[in-house]
Amino acid sequence: MKIALLGYGKMGKTIEQIALEKSHEIVFKSTSLAVEGDLSNADVAIEFSTPGAAVKHIKKALEANIPVVSGTTGWLEHYDEIINLCNKLNGTFLYASNFSVGVNIFFAINAYAAKLMQKFDEYEVSIKEIHHTQKIDAPSGTAISLAKDILKHSDKSGWILDEKNPDKLTISAIREEDVKGTHIITYQSEIDSIQLQHEAFSRTGFAKGAILAAEWIRDKQGVFSMKDVLKIEN
Numbered sequence: 484m485k486i487a488l489l490g491y492g493k494m495g496k497t498i499e500q501i502a503l504e505k506s507h508e509i510v511f512k513s514t515s516l517a518v519e520g521d522l523s524n525a526d527v528a529i530e531f532s533t534p535g536a537a538v539k540h541i542k543k544a545l546e547a548n549i550p551v552v553s554g555t556t557g558w559l560e561h562y563d564e565i566i567n568l569c570n571k572l573n574g575t576f577l578y579a580s581n582f583s584v585g586v587n588i589f590f591a592i593n594a595y596a597a598k599l600m601q602k603f604d605e606y607e608v609s610i611k612e613i614h615h616t617q618k619i620d621a622p623s624g625t626a627i628s629l630a631k632d633i634l635k636h637s638d639k640s641g642w643i644l645d646e647k648n649p650d651k652l653t654i655s656a657i658r659e660e661d662v663k664g665t666h667i668i669t670y671q672s673e674i675d676s677i678q679l680q681h682e683a684f685s686r687t688g689f690a691k692g693a694i695l696a697a698e699w700i701r702d703k704q705g706v707f708s709m710k711d712v713l714k715i716e717n
Contacts (some may be wrong), residue, residue, distance in 0.1 A: 484701060487549065489526035489540040490532030494554070498529055505694065513540075522547040527697045534558045534620060541565050541576070550575035550703070552696045554566040554582050554689065555669035566706055568659060577700050577707040580624030583694030586666075587709045589681040593668060594632040596679060601636040604672040606677070608633055610642075611655040613665040615688025621656035625666055633668070 484507045491514045499509050510524045516530075522528060528544035530537060533692070534557030544551040545568055553576070562578070569576040581626045600606055610633075612626040622630075622644055630642040630652055643651035663683040670677040683689070692709070698711045709715075 484508070485510045485524055485526045485696060486536065486543065486697065487513075487522050487528040489513055489528050489530040489544065490536070490555065494531040494682060494686055494689065495529075495643040497686045498531065501687070501690045502694055507694070522549050522611055525549050527552065529554075529693050529697055529699045531555055531693070539567065542568060545569055545572055545574045545576065548572070548574065550700050551577070552581075552582075552693055552700060553578045554693055556627075557620030558579055559624075570708055573704060575700055575704050575707075577669070577696050577709075577712070579692075579696070579709045580628045581664075581689065582696060582709060583683060583688040584692055584695075584713065585688060586625060586681055586683075587692075587713055587715060589666070589679070589714050590628060590632065592679060593629050594635075596668070596670075596677075597633040597636040600670055600677075603670075603672075605672045607672070608637070608670050609653045609681070611653070611657065611665075611667040611669070613657045613659060613662050615662050616658045616660055618658065621658070623666070624655070626654050626656070626662065629668060694717075 485511050486502055486507055492510045511522055530540045530551055530553040531554050532540055537555040537558040538561045541551050541553055609686045610626050610629055612623045614623055639652050640650050642654050644654055663685055665682045666677040696712050
């Protein structure tokens with residue numbers, strides 16, 4: 484498989500290493516906002532850049548008729564615009580806030596737990612996410628995805644960052660040196676607490692999941708998620 488890397492930071496370099504180990508070929512690399520160059524030799528584009536660059540990266544690939552796998556977070560106010568463009572061009576797009584297989588299993592566990600806990604009003608739910616100090620967006624895209632599944636089974640009106648509000652789901656975002664990503668969901672009552680936690684030890688899980696998604700999506704058309712790749716039911 485011939486891969487275009489749109490974004491060549493730490494994640495891009497990890498994806499490159501694993502892709503080469505799997506006998507894939509990197510035919511394009513870009514770190515620039517403009518994404519100068521020709522993508523036409525690529526079978527698929529994997530986009531891990533920055534919130535400010537992601538939309539231009541994705542549009543460039545879709546307009547070149549290249550399937551796109553995107554893992555950049557913090558740009559989702561433009562999500563509908565990208566989906567509309569993908570559909571207009573009969574293109575292929577897969578976005579995930581987190582490509583780790585373990586995290587996607589965690590998403591499914593979280594959704595089930597939220598449905599189960601819905602009837603127990605004595606438990607207050609909250610989310611804590613911990614990432615490295617270079618992470619630009621807060622809360623993380625993964626935390627927002629977890630929150631969305633919790634809110635489907637809650638009477639709370641939305642989520643709030645680093646504040647307490649009885650009508651909102653609190654997400655705490657902590658930044659520490661060299662933390663790859665930890666997400667903790669807590670259900671707490673006056674007498675006990677229940678916690679669900681996922682901790683990433685390296686970027687390898689994210690990179691392997693992105694390559695798995697790229698392998699899966701290259702011959703398909705439409706808009707997909709990691710649930711489709713992993714065949715995880717809601």
